Amino acid sequence: APVAMRAPGEKPIASPAVRQRAWELGIELQFVHGSGPAGRITHEDLDIYLVSGGQPRVASA
């Protein structure tokens, strides 16, 4: 199972359109790495999440 990247209850930062698309794709934003400033999740992040087979991309810390 994917590992949550955020504390439970923490709302990931993503715009309404990105949130809507994630919902449509059945993606839990909780598990998506956000590449934008302060971890904002973009459409590209959703694309990467999808091609990586739903595996959360670990932040290249």
Place this chain on the structure above:
Amino acid sequence: GKADVECEVLVLGAGPGGYSAAFRSADLGMKTVLVERYATLGGVCLNVGCIPSKALLHTAAMMDEVKNLSHHGIKYAAPEVDIDALRGFKDGVIKKLTGGLAGMAKARKVEVVTGVGSFLDAHHVEVVAEGGGKKVVKFAKAIIAAGSQAVKLPFMPEDERVVDSTGALLLKSIPKRMLVVGGGIIGLEMATVYSTLGTRIDVVEMLDGLMQGADRDLVKVWEKVNAPRFDHVMLKTKTVGAKATKAGIEVSFEGEKAPKEPQLYDLVLVAVGRSPNGKKIGADKAGVAVTDRGFIDVDKQMRTNVPHIFAIGDVVGQPMLAHKAVHEAHVAAEVANGQPAFFDARQIPSVAYTDPEVAWAGKTEEQCKAEGLKIGKAVFPWAASGRAIANGRDEGFTKLLFDEATHRIVGGGIVGTHAGDLISEVCLAIEMGCEPGDIGKTIHPHPTLGESIGMAAEVFEGHCTDLPPQKKK
């Protein structure tokens, strides 16, 4: 069972929630029936709520503005006020909008069935028209948008001088003394209209402040400007009795600010809240659960406990606001159409259309404190806004709240003229998860009231050059 009409989607109630749900359903290609008790569409909002109140408030705001013009060398004598014509204007506004709705329903081939609707079972609603005629509508899916109604105070006498907001909006006459029971937005909006027309106002509120829900710093500015409208603002005070006499309505109070003697009023407006209509639609027959208080619980997709029956608007809970109803309506219709929509708003704004207006979105400071969320607060006072000063109205301020950990905006509040229009940018900023730099580096036009939002974001960063130097953080 047998049905007179069959449809894919039945919408019960034609307020902003209901008509938006019906229109969206029809636009998505579903055969839609809209059941409404009254002859006109639009519900509380268009007929006896948002719209008529704002028509009167705009007029009141302009009348007050005229008084300010005397400081600019433009002196008007007191106007002739024809309240029949004012009422006529307001009714014309309503008619234009409800007429528009009827036309749009027709254009969408939404069938409107007029009468009181009640569930017979999970797939049938019976509609009883005023004359007594009955129609049964069979539906595949239903969206409940039955709204709310004003709460009554049991001890108030049945008298035409005791009214709820609907009665107050009728504007039958301009009373000398008026009591507003309940210091919420609706009561204060009506108080604004009547006081501008010449009425002296008392307001009584059980809690310890007016306009609950808004942060106190915002309300304070409103209070200061509006103090002259009120003879008595009775906080922490209860209305305990009322008697209709020939001279007026005699009201007695108990509590901290209660006058010892009962007070006499020409008009009493009861505005102590609204209660949902969930218990009045035979929901149990459809198996839809209703809470004790009359609300219908729903999930993020606006589904009730019965998966093909949805509910939206005032009947599903607070905040009871038209814009919440409309957005929920779209979700319900889309989900009924099999789309993966969901209601996931980060913020639902509130506006008091008083003078000045008070508007807020996202989290309030009080909420952040209650949640233990550490926030940074940035305020831009309108006393430094060129436009506010040029307008002769620089009493307001713009406040933004940023999460200290993530530096994202989580809320904001504005008090000042047109605050209700200005707050939209804050709404968008919250939904987009903006940082101070996103807002502050966005070039806002000068000189506008809107630039106060950009400036407040600059204040958060210590970068504002339209204010005295800030202390280093």
Place this chain on the structure above:
Amino acid sequence: GKADVECEVLVLGAGPGGYSAAFRSADLGMKTVLVERYATLGGVCLNVGCIPSKALLHTAAMMDEVKNLSHHGIKYAAPEVDIDALRGFKDGVIKKLTGGLAGMAKARKVEVVTGVGSFLDAHHVEVVAEGGGKKVVKFAKAIIAAGSQAVKLPFMPEDERVVDSTGALLLKSIPKRMLVVGGGIIGLEMATVYSTLGTRIDVVEMLDGLMQGADRDLVKVWEKVNAPRFDHVMLKTKTVGAKATKAGIEVSFEGEKAPKEPQLYDLVLVAVGRSPNGKKIGADKAGVAVTDRGFIDVDKQMRTNVPHIFAIGDVVGQPMLAHKAVHEAHVAAEVANGQPAFFDARQIPSVAYTDPEVAWAGKTEEQCKAEGLKIGKAVFPWAASGRAIANGRDEGFTKLLFDEATHRIVGGGIVGTHAGDLISEVCLAIEMGCEPGDIGKTIHPHPTLGESIGMAAEVFEGHCTDLPPQKKK
């Protein structure tokens, strides 16, 4: 060379660009000198531009609104107009703001040197005070913010009845007939003020439309509402001569709409544009390149060709707007401080503070067409806005432009009351790269003018339920 004063940053000119640059420089800890020819800070914008014009425009808008109130049953007799008091109000607004600036300069320990400044070399400016006294300021870095001034028409007679915007703002009297030469924003704003005060207006414009820069659909709405203000709108027409006579200024025209006979005016406002002050500051002595037209070219960091000398505001180019100057100012100060700042705005909004207001941000339709950018256009007409109808002002509309390829918003325009405040949300949306869903799914408060922006985004997606059904795309 020898210097009377030494500083890290010298700022030349104290308009919105200059004072913002100086204040930001000081806030960053740099010793800052601000050189200004006039005794008050604030430049064109505060003294003879944005601010006084808006003070008068607000008054005018309210006077016009009073006329509308008669349709609401509120009848006012014509006001007593005391133009001395009106001028006094306007001057009071300016004083409040310029006084505030002086205080803020002091609080920041920005040294203000009053007099005309001129470069001696790349590290010295000589300042000549009105009395003739001279001071030399030595600087490590300089920020040029010398602004612009009104273009003159050579054939106009020297006469107190021929004025530029500064003269028009003096509001010496209310002429019977006024000619506005130039149909841009500044001219039309002044036309609005004077016509509300009772003046009959003619306007002459060489190009084929008023308010160039704005999309024609926006301007059309303004034109329709404002037609009664004008006796003649002479497009594609040139002013070719003028003669001062006892009866007035006699002006002759040539072109498509030119009257055959010269016309007589009590006041002629020349508002044909502004030219930058780049050639008047001895820039060559510092090695700073100035274009033929007097502009100073800068890079994204606001550097001129001389790396330690920056330039900002009207003197660096179009659009000549105060908010552009302020944002450039911050960049220049930060770069002078060694920070990696740069000016990279996606949009600079424009507003005509006429009645109704016209505001636009980002790309216009005309621009998109010129660039070959395929866009989707979404319009929400205010005739369907409950608030606009309640305000009795539903002539406007809100328009959003989305890139067809990326679905990102690239521009927007609004015509209607308070458009200038409303456009801010569009500015933020463009900077954030919003999609229609971002804006449309943001819950805007109802009933506001601001929600027209949310609705326009819904229109783009074909989802708006406050309009007749849209055709499927």
